[in-house]
Amino acid sequence: MDEAVASGTATTPAHHSRSAILDAVRADRTGAVAVRLLQLAHADDPFVRREVMALLHSLAPDGPWPEAAEVALARLSDADEQVRRRAARLVVRTGRQDVALNALGELTDPVVRSVLADSLGGFVSHLRADSLPSVRFLAHLETLRAAPPQQWHALDRALLADALEAARHLRSVGRRWGSVLFRLGRERHTYALAARLLAGPGTSDIGAELAREACHDWRAAAVELLPLLARQCGQVVSPAAAKALTTASISEAAMRTHGALAATVPFTPYPKVRGSSGNPPPSFSCPSAAALLAARPVGIGRLAHAPEIFGALLDAGPLTFRQAAQLYNLTFQRPGRMQAGCAPVWLRHAGPTALPRLLALMTPHLSEYTVGEYYLEGLARMGRQALPALPAVTALIDRRTRIPVNDSTRDAETMLDERLLAAALDARHAIDPHGSHSATTSPPLGPR
Template structure:
């Protein structure tokens, strides 16, 4: 009896409608979220196949795609996917949305993607592309590296957040002592504390009452006052106080509300804050942005940029002062 030949596999055309392809795109994203790594290239190809319809039917298709990629830690793959999507006019806005979300997730993304946004912006730019450029320009590193590209297309970077107000009143020892004499001993807040106690410490040792006031400001509660007063207490109490102060400060370095002030305090300590350098460096070397709470994702990105800038300033101050004093790095 003759064996029957195996049935031929006939590749049928994809008859899925536009809405079906968009739904298939979402299903593929969910599959990718939990798929083993060897399956990812095939799933990526399937997503590209339906990306055009997804772009037409899903306003947040790019953001959804980026969310899955970031959950999987696929930073470098993200940049390649964005470039491929931007190169195709049918998926350009989807690529802009994905790239914008990547800038809000990964610190290096804006530096990597801003040149692509500029290249594919074109004369008839879309809202999605302008929003991607605006988000990328929030990054100080991206603007520093590619500011000439933005200038070439006449694009104005996102406005920088206003700096926090700083006291500008100048005190001498007499006026500082007079002001503190009128205050209660148990202080928990004092505007211009660095200038006031700085003037007194420049003139000589603090009185018992002044030291008690500074102690309250430094150790009463976490926040702005503690951050800026810690270097003053170190000047008053000397090196034995350093471990306690750093123990108070380092847990708050990445706090989006008050971390900037603790980093400013470490910068003020200079080389004495060298034991805190690993914590500062860890902040700087994060691949992802520090989780924050703001009304928009661009706002959250700006808060992370503020902390990053403060951390870079603190590291520079610590290392410069340490080198001048001849201290070895930890």
């Protein structure tokens, strides 16, 4: 075990040595492996001590382990800052909030006190008069989470007063603040605070973090904040500002409105998502389409290029009973991309009487980030026949907030929302090209 900890493999995900150590400790917390792991927390090498803290952190959720909590407390005064940080998180992770609060009140190390306060979350809301700005900032932020609107501005002032000093010991101060503001629905206040921080002496990076968080949360944020970011940066762009500008560039509306200004600032725009290969879908003759379907079962659930295949048959005349059954199964068997692509073809086959059932299947999926684009494309192919679905499409366009999605990064999640928005705009134009049935003509660009 000593070698695995010293080499770093003990904290490498999926490495066999890590699995062996974790399994042994979970099986017996008084066994030789557990005892040795606790002993290594006092090793001379700071790297080893860091690795032990990380392993203990992974084991903490498995239940109370007083010995691990004692080790963490002892390492709060470690000479290595990373060990102290990990030890502080471990104290709280072991479920010893009372011990952590006592340590927070007794210790003077700003790093340890900041990490303890951060890890304690709502337990520090009463420390708004603490001597350390980072602790006060976290306390005011926790208070803001549940504060009534009449207290918001006073708490904002307190947070502004401590933000710069708090950032010395806390990471992502602007992101944390933005997350709370979003949960409170304070869109316009977020833009105003970001503008103030961007313009303030020494707080521009905090403002950039807040602006970036806003762009992840609200669709109009990039249009509102990109020019502030660009003008504040000029030709000298900090890492925080560069990240914020990259995130803002995901917004098509922002780049359409402020693209010329953004081009004057040296930053890397978010890469455009590659679409299809650009090659047209294959074409099928009626005989080739019929032969292809004849070789497939009636209960088929998936079929590449199904719209083109059935479209070729419908161009030549009505479907046979067997072909119609195949198209029915592809359309109604299960939700997803296949259903979205085949629904317009079924409408063409079955006629207008099928429309209510098809729209009832399609509209609930418009805002789903995994398949929403396909359903919106399906509605677009239906054209004006899909007018009854226009309110659902317009509601998707008129959202103030980003659609909750799950992807590898916040920027990637924001891009998924942008793609859904673009597909919804295309669908609305195809359904109602002259805008005669919708009061909204473009996505919202400014705050309410």
